[in-house]
Amino acid sequence: MFEATKVGRKVTKEDYKAEEPDLRTELLRVQREIRKTNTSVVIIVAGVEGAGKGGVVNRLNEWLDPRNVQTFAFWDQTDEEQARPRYWRFWRTLAPKGDISILFGGWYLAPIEHRFRDRCDDAQLDAELNRIADFERMLTEDGTLILKFWFHLPETVQKQRLKSLSRDDKSRWKMLPKKARFSQQYRHFEKVAERVIRHTDTGATPWYMIEATDKRYRDLTVGRTLLEAMKSRLETPQPLCIPATSHAPTLPNQASAQITLLDQVDLSKTKKRDLYKSELKKLQAEANELTWKAYQKKRSCVLVFEGVDAGGKGGAIRRLTSAVDARLYRTIPIAAPTDEEKAHHYLWRFWRHLPRAGRMTIFDRSWYGRVLVERVEGFASDPEWQRAYSEINQFEQQMSENGIIVMKFWLHISADEQLARFEARKATPYKQHKITDEDWRNREKWEEYKLAVNEMVIRTSTEFAPWHLIPGNDKKYARVTVLRTIVERLRAELKSDDKASGYIPCGPLKV
Amino acid sequence: MFEATKVGRKVTKEDYKAEEPDLRTELLRVQREIRKTNTSVVIIVAGVEGAGKGGVVNRLNEWLDPRNVQTFAFWDQTDEEQARPRYWRFWRTLAPKGDISILFGGWYLAPIEHRFRDRCDDAQLDAELNRIADFERMLTEDGTLILKFWFHLPETVQKQRLKSLSRDDKSRWKMLPKKARFSQQYRHFEKVAERVIRHTDTGATPWYMIEATDKRYRDLTVGRTLLEAMKSRLETPQPLCIPATSHAPTLPNQASAQITLLDQVDLSKTKKRDLYKSELKKLQAEANELTWKAYQKKRSCVLVFEGVDAGGKGGAIRRLTSAVDARLYRTIPIAAPTDEEKAHHYLWRFWRHLPRAGRMTIFDRSWYGRVLVERVEGFASDPEWQRAYSEINQFEQQMSENGIIVMKFWLHISADEQLARFEARKATPYKQHKITDEDWRNREKWEEYKLAVNEMVIRTSTEFAPWHLIPGNDKKYARVTVLRTIVERLRAELKSDDKASGYIPCGPLKV
Incomplete structure (x- = not known):
């Protein structure tokens, strides 16, 4: 695979x-054009030691307008990064639309x-x-232009170059961050690199x-390649929106057979007031204790x-938050x-809010807006x-692998119950703000x-x-059920002593 | 001072x-009104141990619409926080306009x-x-409503309460984060607290x-106080814009005496091409070395x-960045x-970009836009x-105290030289984007x-x-001068072995 990089x-x-x-002139011109589009450019710079990755990046910063170029190296993880799913640090670096980010190693x-x-x-x-291939496809489908450069040297050239680098006092720092x-x-590294490149060359x-x-x-080759890639992106500005074959067609939308999972939610469930009060109190006390335990165990x-x-989302959330120490959620x-x-992939705004280890984040509506x-x-x-x-x-898998406990609730009510609640909101002065024209419009699309x-x-x-479909016609029943589900899951998860689950290939290496 | 908190x-x-x-109803209503204004609310919750600060905050989260309330505790500093000026962690927590942030201790x-x-x-x-008083005044003048609550207990009550807390297994966690x-x-603490309160009670x-x-x-008292404060803010929505007495009047604007510092900038300075090339090369090599040294010494x-x-800002920046490893700036x-x-104080956008220790951040235009x-x-x-x-x-003082090396450059040219450059830009295809109608309008306000x-x-x-006024009519002279100024300052700063300067009262305590 590397033969072509050793021909001199x-x-x-x-x-x-x-x-x-x-x-240079062309690069500047095209970079300006890119700024007007929805495209963000990600350049990954990788390769063998001594190949001059730093030099290439400096050259690019010299050629391009540096005001829209950001460069990131991934040396040691900060503790804020360590305490979150591994890709969090990459999401942080993704350029907004129109900009270029250069990632060392990525x-x-x-x-x-x-x-x-x-x-x-x-x-x-x-x-x-x-x-990685999935991640890159996701970005690409969102309009990101990803360029991956691998810089290679023959073994003899590398040896000479590293030797002269370490001899030269002025350059000794170049060796510093590399552990x-x-x-x-050389050969072992080449073998690994080849496998990586082969698997991610799409x-x-x-x-x-x-x-x-x-x-x-x-440098010229990198410059030309970047120029050509940006130019061809400008010629076909829309990202390729071909659904991957793994996307099954939507379920058939026959009017006669619209029985859905939601129809099986038993909306007749209720909870008596006395029972509600006592159960709620007990569950809240337990939720409080468990969230502190989760904090100690660093389980988010x-x-x-x-x-x-x-x-009834708001009411259910409130029954939980009033029990949990405000410092923890x-x-x-x-x-x-x-x-x-808006200038990023739609998941970016959720990634940025992921909690540090041991904390709880409650999303009142979420990334599911995309499919709703x-x-x-x-x-x-x-x-x-x-x-x-x-x-x-x-x-969600990435969160889970990082040890985050993920739970999802769908609060369901019947169309009649919704109508009754809308009317009640209209009638109550301090609830009027909760009902808008949009709510009425959404209601018309109930079946969709x-x-x-x-x-x-x-x-x-x-x-x-997992999703939890919660019957919500009776608010008391819904609130207790949500809380119980959370408590039971937390209890089960915190019983075991393991923090994270399984192998984490990108965790920090302690060298 | 605390007598009134012990009357039972x-x-x-x-x-x-x-x-x-x-x-509750009123709080919700007023919170909704606040959302429509430019006001952000900061609530600081402080006081003696065992006074139930957590309980108060949970109550507020129950009473208010929690979707616009964020709570922050300042336990251990993360390393990302430690590597920046101390107030960075507070700037991170400031609520955008319309929202409420609750800070434990602040x-x-x-x-x-x-x-x-x-x-x-x-x-x-x-x-x-x-x-602190300056910081709070700055926020207040920007329209932030700051409420500071001090919760106090008599010594005997505190003793009992802490004892029962530590006896109660379920609550033992409450003692955890307190080191x-x-x-x-009790008395020593009260004395310190009194001094703090007295000095910051404005x-x-x-x-x-x-x-x-x-x-x-x-809880009722807190709720009422918050309600009244928000209501009175709504009645006088504009922040008080009375300039503090320390603001001297602007310098007299007499047409006859408009000799300014800028007139003393010697625009006749030039640098010969040969000399420019050799000096630039030398300075760039040194800049490269010094920025690595700064990285090692964690001096930003x-x-x-x-x-x-x-x-010529862009050109000067480029001569610097092409010399520095892209991973460092x-x-x-x-x-x-x-x-x-826009939803925050105007300095917020600059605070968020402050570099971690050892890095360099180059602001191409800056917070000085406010006064320009x-x-x-x-x-x-x-x-x-x-x-x-x-x-x-x-x-800037805060940055400096944190060990950050702050340098500011004003690149100056004559009105004639500007005109010549504008015309040249108009004539050069790939530079046309650099010249806009706004530039011509600004030019008319040259004297202002x-x-x-x-x-x-x-x-x-x-x-x-310090500010450095750089004669820019000759680009080569300007570039070399900027670079030399940076190199000399870095060299001087990095000679000494001290990282930070003097006493840092808010640094993390290792207990």
């Missing part, structure tokens, strides 16, 4: 001087390092690479293999509340996204909401929402992040 | 039940703890309290002393570039604020930009800008964050 390609000083000014660094050091086997590496001595086992996000022996050749908790308008109400949020309101109202295109199911499952919910539950109720 | 005020169960529903916790443990003396404590045993030296941000022995009295660097349009171009930024374009164009009111000088000085710059330099060129 060179660019003479004269040729470089002749080509560089035009390339999400490839840790898997390569782990495999190189035999911290994982090939199968585990492949599993991680599949995840893994990949170069000492049509939409190919690897560009660059011969790094000659600096002028290396993410709760999602969705439901029919006026279904955060409620995130999901309304219209801010402009910073955005689907029904047509705010998301068909391919967009169709691929959201697997994006969401992967998101039912189908969307049905499909959502089928596709996203997983072992690690 | 009580509210009976019946009175509580009679008052609570109305209070910025008072550390000073109290440090003085209690004799880590600082009274004079040092007072210095810190003055800073300082203030209660063991008309705009008074302390509310609450007797916490009876929970019902405690904040560079501010301001200047006349077409003054970040360029922040300041354009229109995002809506999240916002002043000249009238985007900021007179009191707003007039008080900005001291706000900015305090901001000159006066604004003059005052800015006079008021904000400090020992720790």
Whole structure:
């Protein structure tokens, strides 16, 4: 695979001087054009030691308008990063639309390092690479242009270069942040790298293999490649919205057979007032204790509340939060996204709110808006909401692997009950703000929402992040049931002594 | 001072039940009104151990709409917080306009703890309290409503309560995060607290002393106080914009005497091409080395570039960044604020970009926009930009105290040179985007800008964050001069072995 990077390609000083000014002008022009689009550009710079990755990045910063370029290295994880799912640190670095982010190593660094050091086997590496492929596809489908450069050197050249680097006092710092001595086992490293590249070299996000022996050749090739990729993106500005084959067609929408999971929710369930009071009190005390225990054990908790308008989400959340120490939870109400949020993938705004280890985050509405309101109202295109199911499952799987306890509640009421509650809100002065024209409009689409919910539950109720459909016609019953479900799950999860579940290939390496 | 909190005020169960529903309804209503205003509410909850601060906060979360309330505790600092100026963690928690943030202890916790443990003396404590007063005034003037509650108990009541807490298994966790045993030296703690309260009890941000022995009295009093404060804010929605007496009047604006600092900038300075090339190369090599050294020593660097349009900011920045490893710096171009930024104090958007220890952040335009374009164009009111000088000085002082090296450059050119550059930009295809109608409009206000710059330099060129006025008519001269200034400052700063400068009263306590 690396043969083509060892053929001795060179660019003479004269040729470089002749080509560089035009390339630069063009890069600046195209970068400006990109700014006007919905495209964000992610450049991953990887390769063998001594290949001059830093040099390439400096060159790019020199050629491009640096005001819209951000560069990120992934040295040690900060503790804020360690306390969250591993990809959190990458989500933080994703450029908003129109901008360019350059990532040293990106999400490839840790898997390569782990495999190189035999911290994982090939199968585990492949599993991680599949995840990377999914992640990159998700970004690409959202309009991100990903360029992955691999810089390679023949072993002899590398040896010479590292030697001269370490001899040269002025450059000794270059060796500083590197703790893994990949170069000492050139062939072993090459083998791992090849596996990684092979598994993640896709049509939409190919690897560009660059011969790094000659600096002028290396830089010009990167510049040209970047230019061509941005230009071709400008010519076909829309991201490819072809749903992957794994997306099954939507469930048949026959009027005669619209029995959904929601029809099986037993809305006749009630809870007597006395029983409610005593159960609530007991459950709240236990919730309080368990959340402190979770804090001690550094197990985070993410709760999602969705439901029919006026279904009682707020009331259920309040019964929980009034029991939990305010220092331990955060409620995130999901309304219209801010402009910073709009400039990123739709999951970005949820990633940024993920709790640190031991805390609880309560989402009052959530990422499921993508497959509910955005689907029904047509705010998301068909391919967009169709691929959201697997994006969401992967998101929640990552949380779960990090030890986060994920629970999702759908608060359901009947259409009649909703009408009664709407009318009651209209009549109560301090509740009038809770009822808007939009609520009435949503109500007209009751059946469409039912189908969307049905499909959502089928596709996203997983072992690690199950949906709980809560009968909500009786508020007392709903509140107690939500609270009991949370308490039981927390109790079960906190019984075991294990913090995280299984192998984490991208965890920080203590070298 | 605490006498009034020990008189035994009580509210009976019946009175509580009679008052609570109305209070709650009113709180919700007023909270909704606040959301429509520019006011953000900050509630600080402090007091003696065992007074039930957690209980109060839970009650507030129950009474208010929790979707617009965020609660923050300041337990251990994360390493991302430790690596930045101390107030960074508070800036992170400030609620956007319309929202409420509840802070446990807030910025008072550390000073109290440090003085209690004799880590600082009274004079040092007072210095810190003055800073707090400045900080709170700054927020208040920006429209933030700050409520500070101090919960107090007689010594005997506190003793009983802590004893029963520690006996009760279920509640033992409440004792967990507290490492300082203030209660063991009740009188000593009271003395420190009194000094803190006395020094920070101002008309705009008074302390509310609450007797916490009876929970019902405690909670109702907090609820009523909050309600009244929010109501009175709604009645006088505009923040008080009276410039503090420390704001001197603007310098006289006599047409006959408009000689400013800028007129003394020697624009005839030039640098010959050969000399430029060799000096640039040498300085860039040294800049590279020094930035790595700064990284190792964890000394951050904040560079501010301001200047006349077409003054050569971009070119100067580029000569620096092309020399520095891209992993070590970040360029922040300041354009229109995002809506999240608009919802906060104008300094918030700059605080959020402060570098972690050892990194360099380059601001291409900066917080000085407040006293330049916002002043000249009238985007900021007179009191707003007039008080900005001291706000900015305090901001930069905090960076400096944290060990950040702050440097500010004004790139100056003559009006004729600007005209020539504008014309050249118009004529060069790939530079046309750099020239807009706004640039031409700004040019008409040349004299006004000159006066604004003059005052800015006079008021904000400090020992720790000096302004450098750079003659820019000759680009080569300007670039070399900027780079040399940076290199010399870095070299001088990095020679000494001290990381931070002097006493840091709010640093983390290792208990």
